[in-house]
Amino acid sequence: MQRFLPAHFCRGGTSKGLFLQDRALANISHATRERIILAAMGTPDPDGRQIDGMGGGISSLSKVAILHAPGAQHPTPDSPNAFPGVPWANDIAKARDSKSGWDVVYRFVQVGVREPELDWGSTCGNLISAAAMTAINWNLVHNESILNQLVQADPKSGPHATLPIRILAANNGLVVTANVPVTLDPVAPKPTLVAITGGDAVIAGVPGTGAPIVIETPIPTAPLRTGNPRxxxxxxxxxxxxxxxxxxxxxxxxxxxxxxxxxxxxxxxxxxxxxxxxxxxxxxxxxxxxxxxxxxxxxxxxxxxxxxxxxxxxxxxxxxxxxxxxxxxxxxxxxxxxxxxxxxxxxxxxxxxxxxxxxxxxxxxxxxxxxxxxxxxxxxxxxxxxxxxxxxxxxxxxxxxIVYTRTARLLFAGNVAVPESIFQGES
Structure with missing residues (x-):
């Protein structure tokens, strides 16, 4: 028996990652959460291929991201089952601040290949582009001004706009802004924003072209870790x-x-x-x-x-x-x-x-x-x-x-299967 969890699999920059919805992982023990991630990615694999999961056998292809809007119902920060990361990620008052707030919470996990290792303490700048795209596609972000602008535009002109998304990297507490080209979803029953994927931006290491996603990352403290240039x-x-x-x-x-x-x-x-x-x-x-x-x-x-x-x-x-x-x-x-x-x-x-x-x-x-x-x-x-x-x-x-440009593309949308036995002991 297997259990199916809603997921997207995306390329972001020169990395690929499995995107999971927080509600599938929030109300379970952290140990079970980690077993789910390992099984989904095919880790551990002594041969280094992650043949039984979504991983690609190297670090840039062995990544998981968990997305949610601020205010999601999670275990309290002092709970043993809390998500790792800054404890204030779901603070609605902070998130709504016009200058320092955020629209989406991005939790990144670097997944080992040969060993059952999960690193919740680092982050991935490449996948930020895919996180922004996925946040739009999952309707985690809303911008009525841009939506109305596109609704009122002439459909023949191919209306598009740039949507700035403030993404809290919960691992380190930085708020990164991703500027994503968007248009109206042509098949949605009501006006809905969708990320544009086609464009002329080129990223070395990625065949073809895509829509440019311009990412701005603040540097809140002096970047020299020891204070010395050398x-x-x-x-x-x-x-x-x-x-x-x-x-x-x-x-x-x-x-x-x-x-x-x-x-x-x-x-x-x-x-x-x-x-x-x-x-x-x-x-x-x-x-x-x-x-x-x-x-x-x-x-x-x-x-x-x-x-x-x-x-x-x-x-x-x-x-x-x-x-x-x-x-x-x-x-x-x-x-x-x-x-x-x-x-x-x-x-x-x-x-x-x-x-x-x-x-x-x-x-x-x-x-x-x-x-x-x-x-x-x-x-x-x-x-x-x-x-x-x-x-x-x-x-x-x-x-x-820091300002840089990346592209992103959704590779599949559906469910990722993990063994039902992983959930043994969970209600």
Whole structure:
């Protein structure tokens, strides 16, 4: 026997994830909730394929998101069955605040592949685009002004608008704004907004084009985790310079040539992810750097955080630097959006590892308040870009927000099946 849970399966940016409705998971024990997620994704799988579930065998394809509108009836924050994350996610008064509120609560889970590991403490910037699209399709957000604007428009003109959605990433408490192109649902019985998926935006690593979803992520605190543009990490008998940057998820940036030399690697930063993954000495060193960086900066260590990113110069005229990001023990096939955000921020801070290898004139000197500083990086599948807005806090200039573009597409809408035995003991 199996039980069927309503679900959407979506691509967001260069990631894919299973989206679940909170009401299917809210009123059960947290242990059962986690067993459901593991079974749905096909984890654990000693062969690393997640053959018995929706997962794709690598970190970017092994993700789950849970969405709901603020105010949903959940266990109280002090309950052992409460969802992980900030305890005020369902605070209606806070959510309705015109300046700091939110429209949707987004709970992200990074699901292990070989081991039954669930990380509720990290987040995924790529899936934010799919979360925004799904929130519209599930009618979790409403905007009467935009709806009326489209209803009154000439149908022959192909009416469309941009709907800003404020998304609370419950894992870290940040409110991210996703600007989604919308139109009227042609088959709905009454006027209803629907996300537009067709467009001309290109995301390297994703075939074809899609509607651009512009995402703005605030940086509420100074992004340098230790306050220093560079730190020296002690890794065995070696000292390795690193920049530890946090714009929503901490990332340890290290010079690629330094690690490749220490690992006596025959590869270069331009080598394929598969080739670098197979270099066990290099991957072991990267993990040791990750542990050392987490200890040095006081970052709780999990499978998904902090991340490590190798950086180096590029000869390409259309990019500023080259990177290889490491996510859950593997070289990422593109770049995580959270890493891209940290890269853009670090590039605008004098003295960081990232700023020092960038070839862009925009990164050659300290930016001014109000500047928008762009960054384009080379990753295994092509290029990716983001921009950082510079603000001022107590007279000190620092990055205050990251802006980047993603696309998203609904891949299936229906139910995901999990064994009925998982629910044994639940009412």
């Amino acid at each position: 730190d020296v990490l002690k890794v065995g008998d070696h000292e390795i310079e690193a920049s530890i940057v946090d714009t929503g998820l901490p990332v340890i940036f290290v010079p690629a040539d330094r690690l490749l030399n220490l690992a006596s690697s025959t590869h270069t930063l331009a080598s394929s992810p598969a080739a670098l993954d197979a270099d066990t000495a290099l991957m072991d060193l990267i993990e040791r750097v990750r542990v050392a960086g987490a200890t040095h900066a006081g970052i709780p260590l999990s499978s998904a955080a902090p991340k490590v990113c190798l950086v180096g110069p590029t000869d390409r005229k259309d990019a500023d630097l080259m990177i290889r990001a490491v996510s859950v023990g593997n070289i990422h096939r593109t770049v995580p959006a959270t890493t891209l955000s940290a890269l853009a921020s670090a590039a605008a801070i004098p003295g960081t590892i990232v700023q020092s290898v960038s070839s862009s004139p925009a990164h050659a000197s300290a930016p001014n308040t109000g500047d928008v500083v762009p960054l384009t990086i080379v990753h295994p599948a092509g290029t990716a870009s983001a921009s950082v807005k510079i603000g001022s806090v107590d007279g000190t200039k620092r990055p205050e927000a």
